[in-house]
Amino acid sequence: MKASLHLKLSQHLALxxxxxxxxxxxxxxxxxxxxxxxxxxxxxxLLEREEHETNDDTSxxxxxxxxxxxxxxxxxxxxxxxxxxQLANEAPDARELEFDSNDFSxxxxxxxSTSNSSGNDDGDRVDRDEYASxxxxxxxxxxxxxxxxxxxxxxxxxxxxxxxxxxxxxxxxYLTHELSDLVELLAATGDELIYTADADxxxxxxxxxxxxxxxxxxxxxxxGVGARSLAExxxxxxxxxxxxxxxxxxxxxxxxxxxxxxxxxDFSKLKRLLHITDDTLRATxxxxxxxxxxxxxxxxxxDTRYVIPDVVVKKVRGHWRAMLNKAAMPKLQVNQFYAELVxxxxxTSGKNLAGQLQEARWLIKNIQQRFETILKVxxxxxxxxxxxxxxxxxxxxxxxxxxxxxxxxLHESTVSRVTTQKYMLTPRGIFELKYxxxxxxxxxxxxxxxxxxxxxxIKQLVDAEDRRKPLSDNKIADLLSNQGIIVARRTIAxxxxxxxxxxxxxxxxx
Numbered sequence: 001m002k003a004s005l006h007l008k009l010s011q012h013l014a015l016x017x018x019x020x021x022x023x024x025x026x027x028x029x030x031x032x033x034x035x036x037x038x039x040x041x042x043x044x045x046l047l048e049r050e051e052h053e054t055n056d057d058t059s060x061x062x063x064x065x066x067x068x069x070x071x072x073x074x075x076x077x078x079x080x081x082x083x084x085x086q087l088a089n090e091a092p093d094a095r096e097l098e099f100d101s102n103d104f105s106x107x108x109x110x111x112x113s114t115s116n117s118s119g120n121d122d123g124d125r126v127d128r129d130e131y132a133s134x135x136x137x138x139x140x141x142x143x144x145x146x147x148x149x150x151x152x153x154x155x156x157x158x159x160x161x162x163x164x165x166x167x168x169x170x171x172x173x174y175l176t177h178e179l180s181d182l183v184e185l186l187a188a189t190g191d192e193l194i195y196t197a198d199a200d201x202x203x204x205x206x207x208x209x210x211x212x213x214x215x216x217x218x219x220x221x222x223x224g225v226g227a228r229s230l231a232e233x234x235x236x237x238x239x240x241x242x243x244x245x246x247x248x249x250x251x252x253x254x255x256x257x258x259x260x261x262x263x264x265x266d267f268s269k270l271k272r273l274l275h276i277t278d279d280t281l282r283a284t285x286x287x288x289x290x291x292x293x294x295x296x297x298x299x300x301x302x303d304t305r306y307v308i309p310d311v312v313v314k315k316v317r318g319h320w321r322a323m324l325n326k327a328a329m330p331k332l333q334v335n336q337f338y339a340e341l342v343x344x345x346x347x348t349s350g351k352n353l354a355g356q357l358q359e360a361r362w363l364i365k366n367i368q369q370r371f372e373t374i375l376k377v378x379x380x381x382x383x384x385x386x387x388x389x390x391x392x393x394x395x396x397x398x399x400x401x402x403x404x405x406x407x408x409x410l411h412e413s414t415v416s417r418v419t420t421q422k423y424m425l426t427p428r429g430i431f432e433l434k435y436x437x438x439x440x441x442x443x444x445x446x447x448x449x450x451x452x453x454x455x456x457x458i459k460q461l462v463d464a465e466d467r468r469k470p471l472s473d474n475k476i477a478d479l480l481s482n483q484g485i486i487v488a489r490r491t492i493a494x495x496x497x498x499x500x501x502x503x504x505x506x507x508x509x510x
Contacts, residue, residue: 381436
């Protein structure tokens with residue numbers, strides 16, 4: 001084949017470095033943006049932060065703790081001076097599903113309200129509890145137990161054995177390994193301080209020593225750590241209750257043999273097996289629900305994600321307005337001293353500084369454009385969802401990214417970047433911008449209802465139901481149909497699970 005040259009004209013899109021940087025900054029959250037800016041500040045001497053006074057407007061500096069729901073709503077307040085808040089949403093595991101989580105929540109709420117209403121001393125106790133809770137979140141469960149172990153009058157061998165057991169506790173405080181497995185692990189270490197038994201009876205000796213060590217661990221605080229099952233965890237906590245506690249013996253019997261039946265809410269069977277009345281079963285169940293099924297969870301909150309609201313929504317003269325959160329906007333400027341050197345210098349170093357000067361100006365311009373785009377998209381969201389701000393979730397209308405993109409004159413992918421990990425602070429809470437978008441469900445009138453509004457209606461129906469006869473998914477679908485909203489039973493089940501609401505049989509109460 002003979003080689004030849006051909007000329008061909010074609011067109012293609014190319015992203016300039018400035019445009020690439022603009023797209024990257026737009027998709028970053030506020031926390032990630034600040035981390036990225038720190039890198040630029042370290043690498044570019046022509047870029048610096050403006051010196052400005054701290055904004056004392058608490059409404060703009062306010063942040064809240066994420067509830068962890070899929071909706072993106074945030075609940076609970078945090079200090080305005082704090083840079084961020086914690087995100088925590090974890091689905092209940094198998095042990096937690098054996099109980100009615102709502103009953104646990106109500107139990108703790110009732111306990112708190114009782115202590116708050118009993119006098120000034122109780123108020124001091126609440127403050128101490130809050131301080132202790134905050135302190136617990138800063139250390140791990142293992143460190144907390146080891147600190148107690150150091151103050152326990154034990155022999156060096158027993159202390160080493162107990163410390164070995166503590167290292168194998170999970171985040172909930174449970175020992176998930178069999179003692180026989182720990183014996184093999186301990187024997188394999190060959191540690192002379194721990195492994196001192198003769199070779200013939202080594203395994204038997206280690207088994208006995210670890211059993212004693214586990215007993216010591218189970219007597220540490222919080223009560224219930226070191227348990228190998230949920231039943232054992234609750235039994236350990238019941239053992240610490242005063243003997244005069246009402247229905248203590250019945251609670252121990254129920255936890256030991258019929259915990260699964262309690263989790264299934266089969267109250268008729270429990271009354272028959274334990275030979276007790278409704279009142280006794282109700283009191284016994286309340287006692288068990290007051291226990292902590294995960295005593296280690298209060299320590300070391302683990303991975304923490306931080307959130308700073310990008311925009312603040314307020315009602316001004318009867319209209320909802322969106323404003324940028326000044327506390328979230330970085331204040332950057334070009335260093336004038338270096339900029340003048342660039343203008344005067346003509347050598348190679350001056351050319352390098354000229355490139356850094358251009359990069360600094362690009363960055364400042366792109367950051368300004370980022371916040372202008374966020375504000376533009378937020379204003380369009382607020383305008384479309386103004387009924388939500390007036391009436392709540394039940395008034396949320398269906399909204400898709402394309403509608404907002406058409407209104408503000410941006411591409412749909414740009415709107416998607418803007419609404420990801422960007423948060424809006426409102427009188428109803430703080431929400432991720434994506435929270436305001438959702439699919440629609442047809443109504444009998446020919447209109448549409450948003451999935452968010454349907455979830456809110458389901459929650460309202462469940463909150464108002466008779467706990468002795470909870471609503472089934474079919475019944476909820478019928479009630480919504482009476483309101484003109486046509487939803488299939490499987491859709492109700494999906495939304496109910498998204499709200500972490502248990503099935504009807506597990507919501508049943510005495």
